[in-house]
Each structure stands twice: as C-alpha cells, then as structure tokens.
Amino acid sequence: MEMIVNFLTSPAVIALVWIVIKIFAVIVPLLIAVAYLTLAERRVIGLMQLRKGPNIVGPFGLFQPFADALKLLSKETILPSGASKTVFVIAPMLTFVLSLVAWAVIPFGEGMVIADVNIGILYLFAISSLGVYGVIMAGWASNSKYPFLGAMRSAAQMISYEVSLGLVIITVIMAAGSLNLTDIVMAQKGMWFCIPLFPMFVIFFISTLAETNRAPFDLPEGESELVAGYFVEYSSMSFALFFLGEYANMILMSGMTATLFLGGWLPPFDWPILYVIPGVVWFVLKITLVLFLFIWIRATTPRYRYDQLMRLGWKVFLPFTLIFVVLTGGILLGFGLLPQ
Amino acid sequence: MIAPFFFYLFAIMTVLSGLMVIISRNPVHSVLFLILSFFNSAGLFVLLGAEFLAMLLVVVYVGAVAVLFLFVVMMLDINIDEMRQGFKQHMPLGLVVGLVLIVELMLVFNHDVSHTNVLAVEVTETRSNTAMIGDVLYTNYLLNFQVAGLILLVAMIGAIALTMRHREGVKRQSISLQNSRRRDETIAVVSVESHVAPNILEDSRAANKKLQ
Numbered sequence: 001m002e003m004i005v006n007f008l009t010s011p012a013v014i015a016l017v018w019i020v021i022k023i024f025a026v027i028v029p030l031l032i033a034v035a036y037l038t039l040a041e042r043r044v045i046g047l048m049q050l051r052k053g054p055n056i057v058g059p060f061g062l063f064q065p066f067a068d069a070l071k072l073l074s075k076e077t078i079l080p081s082g083a084s085k086t087v088f089v090i091a092p093m094l095t096f097v098l099s100l101v102a103w104a105v106i107p108f109g110e111g112m113v114i115a116d117v118n119i120g121i122l123y124l125f126a127i128s129s130l131g132v133y134g135v136i137m138a139g140w141a142s143n144s145k146y147p148f149l150g151a152m153r154s155a156a157q158m159i160s161y162e163v164s165l166g167l168v169i170i171t172v173i174m175a176a177g178s179l180n181l182t183d184i185v186m187a188q189k190g191m192w193f194c195i196p197l198f199p200m201f202v203i204f205f206i207s208t209l210a211e212t213n214r215a216p217f218d219l220p221e222g223e224s225e226l227v228a229g230y231f232v233e234y235s236s237m238s239f240a241l242f243f244l245g246e247y248a249n250m251i252l253m254s255g256m257t258a259t260l261f262l263g264g265w266l267p268p269f270d271w272p273i274l275y276v277i278p279g280v281v282w283f284v285l286k287i288t289l290v291l292f293l294f295i296w297i298r299a300t301t302p303r304y305r306y307d308q309l310m311r312l313g314w315k316v317f318l319p320f321t322l323i324f325v326v327l328t329g330g331i332l333l334g335f336g337l338l339p340q
Numbered sequence: 341m342i343a344p345f346f347f348y349l350f351a352i353m354t355v356l357s358g359l360m361v362i363i364s365r366n367p368v369h370s371v372l373f374l375i376l377s378f379f380n381s382a383g384l385f386v387l388l389g390a391e392f393l394a395m396l397l398v399v400v401y402v403g404a405v406a407v408l409f410l411f412v413v414m415m416l417d418i419n420i421d422e423m424r425q426g427f428k429q430h431m432p433l434g435l436v437v438g439l440v441l442i443v444e445l446m447l448v449f450n451h452d453v454s455h456t457n458v459l460a461v462e463v464t465e466t467r468s469n470t471a472m473i474g475d476v477l478y479t480n481y482l483l484n485f486q487v488a489g490l491i492l493l494v495a496m497i498g499a500i501a502l503t504m505r506h507r508e509g510v511k512r513q514s515i516s517l518q519n520s521r522r523r524d525e526t527i528a529v530v531s532v533e534s535h536v537a538p539n540i541l542e543d544s545r546a547a548n549k550k551l552q
Contacts, residue, residue, distance in 0.1 A: 012342075084366075084368075084369075087368075087369075087372070117391065118391065118468045118470065119391050119392055119395050119470060122392070122395040122396075122399065123395055125395075125399055126395050126398040126399045126402075126403060129398070129399055129402070129403030129404070130398070130402060130403060132403075132407055133375070133407075136407070136410060136411075136414075137372070140368060140414055148414075152411070155407055155410075155411060159404065159407060159408075162403070162404075166399075179470060307513070308513075311515075
C-alpha cells in the first residue's frame with residue numbers, strides 16, 4: 001500500500017499526470033471548437049448567401065454538430081476491396097493526429113504552453129509539412145481514379161505553398177530574433193508584425209489557405225470534377241476523422257497566423273487597462289477573426305484553375321518572398337534594428 | 341529512466357523500418373517505411389539534444405524529399421517480380437559493399453574519437469545549439485556552405501534544362517495580355533436589320549472592319 005502511494009506521489013508520475021491534464025485542457029476545447037466551426041461555417045455562408053443555414057436542431061441549430069457526429073458514427077465503415085487496407089486505415093488517423101500534436105508548442109498566454117521548446121516555430125513548420133502524407137496515403141490506398149488525382153494535386157499544391165510559407169516564417173524569425181514562439185509573441189509588444197511585415201502577412205494568409213486545401217484552392221477535393229477528391233472512398237468515422245483533421249488544421253493555421261503576425265495573446269494596444277482581459281481571450285478572438293476570413297473567402301471567391309494555382313505559388317509568391325527576405329534583412333542590418 | 345526507454349524505442353523502430361524498406365514487396369510501402377525510419381532518426385536527434393537538426397531532418401527529408409520520392413514511385417508502374425529477377429546476380433556485389441561499410445564503421449568506433457577536436461566552438465549551456473550551428477556555419481564554414489548551395493543550384497538548373505522544351509501550337513495564358521485588353525479592342529456593336537435572316541458572313545466582316 002505504502003509503495004503504491006510512494007509511486008503515485010513520486011515527482012515523475014506527478015509530472016506525467018500534469019502533462020496529461022494540460023494536453024486534455026487543450027484538446028477538449030479544441031474539439032468543441034472544431035465542432036462549432038463546422039456549424040459557424042454553414043451559418044455564416046448561409047447568411048452571406050441570404051439563406052438561413054442549419055437552424056432546426058436545438059436552439060439556433062446549436063446541436064447540429066452533435067447530430068452530424070452521431071449520424072457519421074452510426075454509418076458503416078467501408079473498406080474498398082481493392083484498397084491497401086493498412087494504409088487506408090492509417091491515413092485519416094495520421095491527418096487527425098498531426099492536426100492535434102502541433103498544438104503542443106502554441107502559447108495561449110504568458111507561460112500557458114504545453115512545451116515551451118526553443119525551436120517551436122520549426123516544430124510547427126515540420127508538423128504542417130507532414131500533413132501532405134495523410135492526403136497522399138489516402139489517395140493512393142483507395143486504389144481508385146478520383147482519390148488518386150486529388151492526392152496528386154494536393155501533394156503538388158501543398159509542397160509549392162510550403163516554400164513561400166517557409167520564407168515568410170524566415171522573415172518573422174529575423175524580425176523576432178528567436179525560434180521560440182513565446183519570444184516571437186513578446187517581440188511584438190508595441191507593434192504587431194502584421195504592420196511592418198504587411199505583405200508577408202497577406203502572403204502567409206493566402207499560403208495557409210492553400211496548405212489547408214480551402215477555397216479558393218480546394219482543387220484536391222474539387223467536387224465538380226473529382227467528386228470529393230482524396231476522400232471519395234471514405235465513409236463513417238474514417239471520413240469524420242478527415243473532416244475533423246481539416247477543420248482542426250484550419251484552427252491551427254489561424255493560431256499560427258495570430259501568433260506570428262497578430263501578437264498572439266497580447267492586447268491590440270500596450271495599455272495597462274487592456275491587460276485586465278486575460279491573454280487567452282485575446283488569442284481566441286484573433287483566431288476567430290482569422291477563421292471568419294477563411295469562411296468569408298470561401299463564400300466569395302471562385303476556385304482557381306490548376307495552372308493558375310501553380311503560377312501564383314511559384315512565379316508570384318516565391319520571388320516576392322525571396323526579395324522580401326533580403327529586404328527585411330537589409331533594413332534590419334542597415335538601421336541597426338537586429339534583435340540581440 | 342524515460343530517456344533510455346525512448347532511445348531503445350526509436351532505435352529499434354529505425355532499424356526495423358529500415359529493414360522493412362528492403363523487405364516489403366510493395367515499393368510504395370517501402371517508401372512509407374523509409375519515411376518512418378527518417379522520423380525515428382529525428383527522434384534520436386532530439387534525445388541527443390540536437391533538436392534543430394531533428395526538425396531540419398523532418399522538414400527537409402520527410403516533408404519534401406520523401407514526398408517527391410513517394411510521388412515518383414506511385415507514378416511509375418514498378419513490376420515487383422521483374423525486380424526480383426536480378427537478385428541472385430547482384431547479391432555478391434551487395435554483400436561486398438555491405439561488408440566494406442561494416443568494416444569502416446567498426447574502424448570508426450574502435451578509433452577513439454573523443455580526443456579529436458571537431459568542434460570549432462565551445463559548447464555552453466546558455467547558447468542554444470541552433471545559434472551555435474549558425475555561428476560555425478556562417479563563419480568557419482562559409483565557403484563550404486556557399487559551395488553546397490552552388491552545387492544545388494547547378495543541379496536545379498540541369499533538371500530544368502533537361503525538362504524544358506518549347507512546343508509549337510500550345511495555347512498559353514498570358515496574364516499581362518489579358519489584363520491589357522480594352523473593351524473597344526474586342527467588342528464591336530453592329531446594328532442588324534430585324535425580320536431579315538442575318539447574313540453571318542457579312543456581319544462578321546463588318547465587325548472586323550469596325551475593330552480595325
């Protein structure tokens with residue numbers, strides 16, 4: 001008995017339990033946010049198109065996400081006979097897990113972060129560059145035409161836009177002088193990076209649209225020509241995992257935008273009175289703002305053609321961001337503004 | 341207690357997935373196992389305290405190189421039985437290469453490397469290894485760094501030169517041409533007599549004349 005108590009109160013076990021609690025404190029609100037993001041998207045697009053959107057299930061349609069989830073849970077999981085079974089099952093899990101693990105380094109407030117690592121931004125970039133595997137594995141394992149075409153498109157698109165995404169991140173790192181996300185947020189005290197680095201902010205936002213396969217870059221799942229792209233063959237919970245992963249990725253990318261350009265948990269002005277409101281609230285507000293932009297763009301812009309998408313990524317964004325990296329470095333060096 | 345556990349986990353997974361790369365019959369599965377072994381090596385780097393290198397390994401190899409690899413392997417129609425045919429013929433050569441590598445590795449491990457000073461900077465607690473890599477890379481090894489970049493540039497230009505060809509009769513979109521078009525250059529309003537069958541040829545001629 002005493003041994004068990006000793007074991008349970010040993011520092012290693014307590015640290016482990018504390019980490020698990022922290023992880024749940026991030027993941028549970030995140031999943032609820034994902035559920036309500038799907039509802040918000042349908043309602044907002046509905047209002048923009050002068051419709052009502054889902055408003056029947058529960059007050060204001062608030063229980064709609066749970067109804068959808070229950071429906072998906074009760075459906076049959078279909079494994080296509082020609083599919084490569086293991087890869088087919090792993091792909092949606094991978095997408096979903098990757099969209100969750102990235103949250104480990106995002107700071108929600110002063111010191112409110114699961115892992116305050118020195119290379120937080122690189123970790124985020126690495127995880128987001130892995131996202132392509134879920135898509136490409138799903139497309140290949142389905143052993144079917146449309147998913148394969150969708151996966152090929154998606155892989156090419158995500159790699160192309162990752163290049164400009166990386167260069168934008170480099171300008172932010174140069175301006176902040178650190179790879180640590182908490183330091184990057186603290187460097188924006190007084191002025192958010194979206195003001196001096198405004199062109200980079202715009203390019204970053206457009207690249208995140210392409211990275212998350214959202215409109216107007218939703219070619220991988222272009223329903224008019226590819227049915228639903230890489231998840232045509234998926235049903236039930238495996239489909240739901242893709243869906244959850246996609247929306248969690250959207251929130252993650254909004255969180256990244258908020259952290260890198262909109263000052264993370266910092267209030268808009270450096271006034272003491274604004275610090276009364278906790279940092280988490282500011283952070284969530286900023287994420288909501290960026291998510292609203294995502295939805296707004298989906299409701300207003302037509303889909304890009306594939307060659308136009310590639311042209312934008314390689315011939316417009318890549319040279320522009322490269323020039324801007326050199327320019328930012330030059331200005332920081334020339335005016336002695338380099339962070340120590 | 342936790343570090344050795346993770347070391348053995350990552351190490352065993354690296355070796356096993358490396359083995360699966362050459363064993364598995366499906367080339368796409370091979371590439372996926374290769375990615376898994378990259379990933380586990382990144383884990384080993386993290387355990388060594390070289391988190392910058394670990395992230396670089398994931399970003400460069402897993403995030404970019406292996407994706408293109410997977411891309412190519414998926415596109416190629418590889419016949420596995422055909423690939424198996426040369427197995428016996430090539431085995432002696434493979435064994436010799438493997439033997440040479442093992443001997444070299446043993447020599448490296450037997451030779452005491454702890455005295456040779458390979459580090460150009462002092463390892464300190466306060467400076468992160470990212471900053472230290474930067475210190476060395478952009479000072480002592482600047483030339484090597486630039487030459488490596490140049491070699492990559494040459495390879496890139498070579499790849500572009502090999503694949504670029506101008507085909508005749510391909511319609512291309514010219515954004516600047518589209519944007520510089522004006523309404524009166526492209527649209528002509530022609531008055532057509534009503535209740536009369538239109539003479540399409542005449543009308544289009546008239547329109548063309550108007551545009552010129």
